[in-house]
Amino acid sequence: MRSATLKWMMLLLTFLVGVILLVQLYWIYRVYNFEQKEFNTNVVKSIRGLCEDMELNDSPGSQIQKLVDHPNPNTFLLQVDTIPQRDSLMFYITSEFEDFDVFTDCKMAVYSDSSKNYLYQAYIPTAATTQEQLATHTLITDVDLPVFPKNYPYIHLFFPHRQQYIIHQLNFWIVTSVLLLLVLIGFAASMFYFYRQKFLNEVQKDFVNNFTHEFKTPLAVMKLAAGVLKGTGITDQPDRLKKYSGIIAEQTEHLENQVEKLLKTARTDQHELPLEKTYFIPNDIIKDVVKDMYPLIRQTNTRIELQMEDENKSIYADESAVAMVIVNLLENAIKYSKEPHVIISTQSENGHYCISVKDNGIGIEKKYMKHLFKKFFRVPTGNVHNVKGFGLGLNFVKKVIDAHKGKINVNSIPGIGTEFRIVLPGL
Ligand code: ADP
Secondary structure, X not given: OOHHHHHHHHHHHHHHHHHHHHHHHHHHHHHHHHHXXXXXXXXXXXXXXXXXXXXXXXXXXXXXXXXXXXXXXXXXEEEOOOOOOHHHHXXXXXXXXXXXXXXXXXXXXXXXXXXXXXXXXXXXXXXXXXXXXXXHOHHHHHOOOOOOOOOOOEEEEEOOOHHHHHHHHOHHHHHHHHHHXXXXXXXXXXXXXXXXXHHHHHHHHHHHHHHHHHHXXXXXXXXXXXXXXXXXXXXXXXXXXXXXXXXXXXXXXXXXXXXXXXXXXXXXXXXXXXXXXXXXXHHHHHHHHHHHOHHHHHHOOOEEEEEEOOXXXXXXXXXXXXXXXXXXXXXXXXXXXXXXXXXXXXXXXXXXXXXXXXXXXXXXXXXXXXXXOOOOOXXXXXXXXXXXXXXXXXXXXXXXXHHOOOEEEEEEEOOOEEEEEEEEOOO
């Protein structure tokens, strides 16, 4: 499976995990509402039982709903005909709560319409309430309930811990949802790990392919040249001898450069790029690099333009690292252009030193920009155009610029060209 397919699968999976989580939250919300309704029903059932036990009013059981007022979720007011006696009210209401599974504490008060106040108040703990909890509940037992002025007597039932009690009832759902969430996170993490592994495998495979190509071609050329040199009579043909030994020397140098590139990357991977800073004139370095790369420039028919401002400006940086940066950018500008025309310009801006390398090459699509400086990354079209490389050059460039606390920007239009612009901080 290609990592692109895997990427889509990962997106789909993330979406599904999101949907499962939303459904789970919705279900918890539904169960919460259901538990709330269940609680209210149980309280009303207990009240009905209480009315029957104590004959508090004349209404038949089915009419009890009309006598119950519910001014807020925690409060129930039961209209009564006669004011019940405190101890028997406490006894019956406790047993009704137990019968109908209302296992949370309650503060109760009995209101008299003639005195417009409560005749008495009492705290009803649950069967599960311990002495310790009772001690912490003193606030509720001591606090007076607010009066709801009515022109009839009523029993006020207040459940201070109703919300906690309902949430406690949801514990099973919450625990299973958290477990499910953990399982999903574990699943998503292992998928992500698998995706990363797959991506690294592909990158490694590409690298080995490029590596093989980069080393096999010069070796094959050298083998051929060595074959010619081994042939009889070559000492009598000094021109051919010179030509083929020249080819071997050129290819050896090419191989040496590639090995140096790989070693450099391996070294910069292990620790921060070590810098040996000195004062030097960067414009001179650029000219030297262009001179050193002349064989490649000539071979590829590249047109090079140098537009340099401030010829003698010097900067404090690692000379050889900056030179390698220019080599990499110039090499790419040539590699990724059919008829290369490269403009290298430099200027000083607010005390900073800027270098721009601009080409008229194949350009880079926007979607690849964010990967450009990653190790081993190569734009897929790089292979289509049969331009080989390791995908290490720009990674090295970025490391050098970062070590100098500078900046690098890329502007590119596919089919038109690319500009790499570097800003190195002032002295
Ligand atoms: P490589 O060895 O593949 O050239 P680099 O790290 O130097 O590795 O570049 C990474 C990729 O960025 C290249 O494979 C190429 O696709 C793209 N790239 C770099 N420079 C240019 C450029 N000047 N024009 C177009 N594409 C470029």
